[in-house]
Amino acid sequence: MTHPGLGPAVTEMGPADDSPVTVALDLDHVLPRRVAWWAAEDPGRPFLAEVTGRAVSYGETWTAVRRWVAWFDELGIRAGDRVVSMLPASIDAVVLWLAAGCRGALEVPVDPALRGAFLRHVLVDAGARVCLVRPEFADLVAGSGVPHLQVVVVDREECPADAFLPAPDPQLPEPVDPACVIYTSGTTGMPKGVVISWAQMSATIGRIPRGWLSERDCVYDYHPMFHVTGRTPLLSMSDVGGRVLLRERFSASAFLDDVRAGVCTSTTAQVSLVLSTPEREDDADSPLRVVFSGGGRGVALDVEFAKRFGTHVLQSYGSTEMGFPLVLRTPPPDLEHRWVGRPRPGYEVRVVGTEGQDVPDGTVGELWVRPPSRELMLLEYLNQPEATAAATAGGWYRTGDALVRHANGHFVFVDRLRDTIRRHGENISSTAVEAVVAADPAVAECAVFAVPDAVAGQAVGLAVVPPPDGCDPAALHRRLVDQLPRHALPAYVFVVDVLPRTPTHKIRKALLAESLDPSTAWRPEAF
Numbered sequence: 001m002t003h004p005g006l007g008p009a010v011t012e013m014g015p016a017d018d019s020p021v022t023v024a025l026d027l028d029h030v031l032p033r034r035v036a037w038w039a040a041e042d043p044g045r046p047f048l049a050e051v052t053g054r055a056v057s058y059g060e061t062w063t064a065v066r067r068w069v070a071w072f073d074e075l076g077i078r079a080g081d082r083v084v085s086m087l088p089a090s091i092d093a094v095v096l097w098l099a100a101g102c103r104g105a106l107e108v109p110v111d112p113a114l115r116g117a118f119l120r121h122v123l124v125d126a127g128a129r130v131c132l133v134r135p136e137f138a139d140l141v142a143g144s145g146v147p148h149l150q151v152v153v154v155d156r157e158e159c160p161a162d163a164f165l166p167a168p169d170p171q172l173p174e175p176v177d178p179a180c181v182i183y184t185s186g187t188t189g190m191p192k193g194v195v196i197s198w199a200q201m202s203a204t205i206g207r208i209p210r211g212w213l214s215e216r217d218c219v220y221d222y223h224p225m226f227h228v229t230g231r232t233p234l235l236s237m238s239d240v241g242g243r244v245l246l247r248e249r250f251s252a253s254a255f256l257d258d259v260r261a262g263v264c265t266s267t268t269a270q271v272s273l274v275l276s277t278p279e280r281e282d283d284a285d286s287p288l289r290v291v292f293s294g295g296g297r298g299v300a301l302d303v304e305f306a307k308r309f310g311t312h313v314l315q316s317y318g319s320t321e322m323g324f325p326l327v328l329r330t331p332p333p334d335l336e337h338r339w340v341g342r343p344r345p346g347y348e349v350r351v352v353g354t355e356g357q358d359v360p361d362g363t364v365g366e367l368w369v370r371p372p373s374r375e376l377m378l379l380e381y382l383n384q385p386e387a388t389a390a391a392t393a394g395g396w397y398r399t400g401d402a403l404v405r406h407a408n409g410h411f412v413f414v415d416r417l418r419d420t421i422r423r424h425g426e427n428i429s430s431t432a433v434e435a436v437v438a439a440d441p442a443v444a445e446c447a448v449f450a451v452p453d454a455v456a457g458q459a460v461g462l463a464v465v466p467p468p469d470g471c472d473p474a475a476l477h478r479r480l481v482d483q484l485p486r487h488a489l490p491a492y493v494f495v496v497d498v499l500p501r502t503p504t505h506k507i508r509k510a511l512l513a514e515s516l517d518p519s520t521a522w523r524p525e526a527f
Contacts, residue, residue, distance in 0.1 A: 015160070021346045024203040025175050031201060032098045033172045034238040036062055044242070045215075048091045050193075051247045051258055056091055057330040058241075060100075064091075066166035068099030071165070075130055075152065079104030082181070083226070084123060084131040086112050086141065088248040092154055093225045094234060095161075096132060101179060101198070102170035108193065109226040111135045119144050121190045122183055125383055155287070175199035175374050181382055182228055182320045193382030194320045199375040202233040203323050204389040205239050206265065206344070207316055208290055215241040217289075220264035222247040228320055229268055236266075252277050256309075256405050259286050263285060271313070272304045280505035284310030292316060299331040299339050315340055317413060319380040322397050325349065325369045326411055338413040340403070346372030346433070350396070364427040366417050367403040368396040402427065419509065421450045422457050426487045428460060430509075433490075434484050442471040447499050449509040451492050451518055461521070463489035463499060463512055471495055473522035492521035 022028050028037065028458040034059060038045060043059025056064065077083060079190050083105050087093040093109075100107040108126040123131070123146040130150045131141050141151050154160070163185075173179070182190040191500040219233035221244050233244045243261035254272045259267070264287060271293045288311040289494075293302045315331070317340035320325035326349070328341030342350050350358055351365035359365040371377050380388045391398055402414040414420060414429050421428040430448035437446045444467045451461040464471055473493040480489060492514050500508040 019372070020203040020206055020343050021376065023205045023474050024376055027175065027234075029197045029202045029205065029233060029239065030173055030175055030177075032065070032101045035098060036172065037170075038238065038241055039063075042086075044455070046092055046243050047237075049243065049245050049262065049456075050090060054091060054349065061091075063097045064099045064161070065102060066168075066170065067161045067164045068095055069170050070164040070167040071161040071258070072103045072105065074101060074316050075132060075150075075162070076104060077105050080107045082108050082126050082128040084108045084110055084126055084128040084141075086110055086132065086133040087154060087231055088133065089221055089223065089225055089246045090156075090248060092156075092159060094244075094246075096154075097180065097225070097231070100172045101177075104171070104173070106178050106181060106195075108183075109224075110183070111226045112140065112222070113505075116180050119192065120146055122193075123149060123454065123506055125193055125388070126497060128381075135186075138468070153350075172232075173198055175202065175298040178379055180195070180231075181225065184320060192384060192387065195379040195380055195382055195431070196320070197375045199373070200323050200377065201228075201235055203371075203376045204228075205235050207292070207324050207327050208237065208314065209230075212290060212468050213237075213242065217265045218243040218245055218263055220245050220262060220267035222250045222258075223268065223450065228318075228323075232268075234295070243487065254287060256280075260290055265288050265289045266291065266310060269305065271301050275301060275305055275308070279308065283308050286310070290314065299328070299337075300335040303331065303335060317341060317401075317403075317411065319399060319401075322369050322393065322399065323370065323376060328410070332408060332410055336392060340411050340413045342409050342411065349405075351403060361405050361407050363368050364402050364404050364414050364420070366409070367399045367401050369399060370396045386473065392473075402429075403438065412497070419449075421448070421460055423453070423456045423458050423460065423487055428488045433460065433462075433484060433488050435491075437464070437476075437480065438474060440478050440479060444465060445499055447507045447509060447512060448490070449513050451513065453491070459491040460488060461492040461494065461495050461513070461516070461518075462496045463516065465497065465499060466495055475526075477524055482503055489524075492523060507520040 036077035039062035045058045047058045047061050049055035050338050062157050083100050084094055084474050085107055097107050108128060110122055123144055132154050133141055135153050138151050138153050150437050166513045175198050177198055178195050179201050181193045181195050219237055221233045223230035237244050245264055269291045290312045291317050293313050306313040313326035317326035325344055325347040326341040327344055328339050331339055348370040350368040353359045371463050400417045402417045402420045404412045415431050417431040433448045434446055439444055444466050445465040447463045449461050450458040453459040500511045502508055
């Protein structure tokens, strides 16, 4: 499917794609440098806006960056320092990032949903002396129990940097310099800080072919700044002199209204959540031309979204550590698989078995990725040299994800590798089983995880949070017999009150496996 506003039909990788490494290692595409260039070339060109109505041009953005650099000097922030931030998607958040880069400091955005040990771990691990926050997060950080951390409030209406004269043109970062630290979600342990270079950030340019975008484009960005996705629109739009519209928090009901009001032509959409809103006759009447699908639910929903909203939908595969090495421009006819595309130019990919050997097409294995330049993947895990070495040995990043390469050259995402259960040589996707179980009326929430088995290697464990009227494990299992392959049927069913989660709401399956006693589970008589 193509959209009439995209110009020449481009399906897979072709002439519209520039080499990611060429752009990434180009000094002129380091984000602070790019903004400074537009500020000099066309200072009145619109750049950033918030749905609240606040807006700044490229020139005003660069002036604000220089004010922040002067303010950082007053705060004692020096080159090499780390600066923790808790600012939602906003003009201030963008300016803070750019100013830190120009000061030679390293921004560490932190999820304000973190609590307790998770929050303390990140704040201590970051090693920052200053934390810049919105007023509503000041008490959270101050009460974290982390000593010697100065909490500085950045109000929405009046920023302390506004009182400073712009600093002289600062020294600008280079592609190989670190740009920020993004912490992983900590699904299986405490979060790790991923140090990302400006080059890796610039490599996100071209996921949407550069020929598809121009100065007339605007990206709708409601993603938090502690995720890479919240930052990537700044790169693609500064590449062409386009705009970015920022919203602090996602709202499915406000999605289309925001897009129309801001004349937004692109976004990364929470496809399933937007599709859940009531249909309107004018859904397809919007400026949206091209959308990245967010949420990883598969291309069938993407096709439905494209039809309903009259836009072209792309998929991609990526991670904080690696960026986005795979992109899907047009889905294959089989919409049941979670297609994530083909490698972008310059990226090498392997699907590797348990012994480190390449596996044939059609076989599940771990995806390994080698970028065209070392700087295009994580520089390091902060304070964890051994974890860095293990993840990047030989220049290959071990993704920890199970994928399949098909003969057509496209890749299918199967699951997180640690969420793939291997029973009698069969790989079972916990996500696929969970999707079936969750649809049962006797299930409010569920999680599928591996239970050690002396004969099979691993067995399927199922933890179920029942609805108010309860859940009969035997009756549930009988219904699943008709919906799952025999090898994927749960051998253990646990009825629990709650599922343990990380502060970012991901289920802690490792904790489930450790805490649940198999002898207390319901088990089928014959299995």
